[in-house]
Amino acid sequence: MKLALYLPNFRDEVTVKELEDLTxxxxxxxxxxxxTLDRIVVPEASDRQELQYPFGMMxxxxxxxxxxARGQWYQGWPLIPWLAAKTTKVRIGMSITDTPxxxxxxxxxxxxxxxxxxxxxxxxxxxxxxxxxxxxxxSASHIxxxxxxHVRETIEIMQGIWTNDxxxxxxxxxxxxxxxxxAKPLQDPHPPIYFSGLKDPKRSANRIAKYNLAGWxxxxxxxxELLDWRGPIQHELxxxxxxxxxxxxxxxxxxxxxxxxxxxxxxxxxxxxxxxIGTAAQITDNLKRLAEAGLTMPLIWPPFSDVPVSKTLDDxxxxxxxxxxxxxxx
Numbered sequence: 001m002k003l004a005l006y007l008p009n010f011r012d013e014v015t016v017k018e019l020e021d022l023t024x025x026x027x028x029x030x031x032x033x034x035x036t037l038d039r040i041v042v043p044e045a046s047d048r049q050e051l052q053y054p055f056g057m058m059x060x061x062x063x064x065x066x067x068x069a070r071g072q073w074y075q076g077w078p079l080i081p082w083l084a085a086k087t088t089k090v091r092i093g094m095s096i097t098d099t100p101x102x103x104x105x106x107x108x109x110x111x112x113x114x115x116x117x118x119x120x121x122x123x124x125x126x127x128x129x130x131x132x133x134x135x136x137x138x139s140a141s142h143i144x145x146x147x148x149x150h151v152r153e154t155i156e157i158m159q160g161i162w163t164n165d166x167x168x169x170x171x172x173x174x175x176x177x178x179x180x181x182x183a184k185p186l187q188d189p190h191p192p193i194y195f196s197g198l199k200d201p202k203r204s205a206n207r208i209a210k211y212n213l214a215g216w217x218x219x220x221x222x223x224x225e226l227l228d229w230r231g232p233i234q235h236e237l238x239x240x241x242x243x244x245x246x247x248x249x250x251x252x253x254x255x256x257x258x259x260x261x262x263x264x265x266x267x268x269x270x271x272x273x274x275x276x277i278g279t280a281a282q283i284t285d286n287l288k289r290l291a292e293a294g295l296t297m298p299l300i301w302p303p304f305s306d307v308p309v310s311k312t313l314d315d316x317x318x319x320x321x322x323x324x325x326x327x328x329x330x
Contacts (some may be wrong), residue, residue: 112162
């Protein structure tokens with residue numbers, strides 16, 4: 001199992017220095033990667049718990065975001081080239097870029113440039129988004145009903161631009177004749193693409209097989225959920241004639257993380273479960289179970305509030321030096 005850091009750029013209060021300290025430690029501890037979070041807006045309606053859908057469309061949560069509308073968070077994408085300049089080894093990416101908020105050709109060209117700035121260390125996470133209020137703020141309300149198709153077109157455009165000297169595309173969300181988009185990515189044939197949000201085995205298998213995707217990123221997934229998803233998707237990949245595709249797929253999930261002195265309640269509570277919140281022993285046991293279920297890389301996510309960055313820095317050291325060796329020794 002590898003470790004990745006999910007930077008807490010989405011918080012009511014966070015400083016650039018705190019993000020810098022967390023990133024520096026992740027590089028020092030030889031984490032695989034550092035990821036930022038994509039959040040365009042927090043609607044004021046969220047403060048009243050009046051969003052159209054609960055957080056992430058997950059039933060365990062209220063119709064609100066965990067950060068206030070007046071919170072002073074940082075946008076995820078501008079942090080990516082900054083991370084490239086601040087690091088030399090750790091891979092960098094955003095989990096997950098909501099493609100409907102970006103023009104596909106522009107996104108592809110900018111990622112290629114960042115791949116050069118990072119010396120070939122960029123990961124690309126793509127997803128469809130979930131919050132209608134955010135689509136409105138991003139001038140993308142018209143895409144919301146077809147947001148999954150927008151993801152597919154974006155993947156096709158990115159791969160086309162990255163692997164061809166000239167490229168044209170004629171789809172619903174982008175329509176352009178043959179153009180050059182500048183420098184190609186350093187990574188061959190292109191940066192790895194991770195996707196999120198698809199638990200339907202047939203659709204997931206089709207997307208993995210068609211686009212040769214590198215990984216999948218979920219959120220707060222239990223071992224049982226991972227097993228329930230992996231079995232059917234493996235069957236679908238076998239039906240598509242690509243039985244080995246799952247073997248090379250990086251299976252990731254984002255987990256809120258805090259090492260506590262006292263044992264935490266481990267009663268299953270869906271996405272609100274304390275999977276990686278608990279004592280070192282509890283976290284070790286849960287990571288072992290996740291590894292057995294196929295998880296290859298947890299994205300370690302500091303909580304939105306109540307836990308200072310200094311505490312997270314200490315917890316990351318313990319995770320890497322005390323807990324991970326026990327997990328990987330199994």
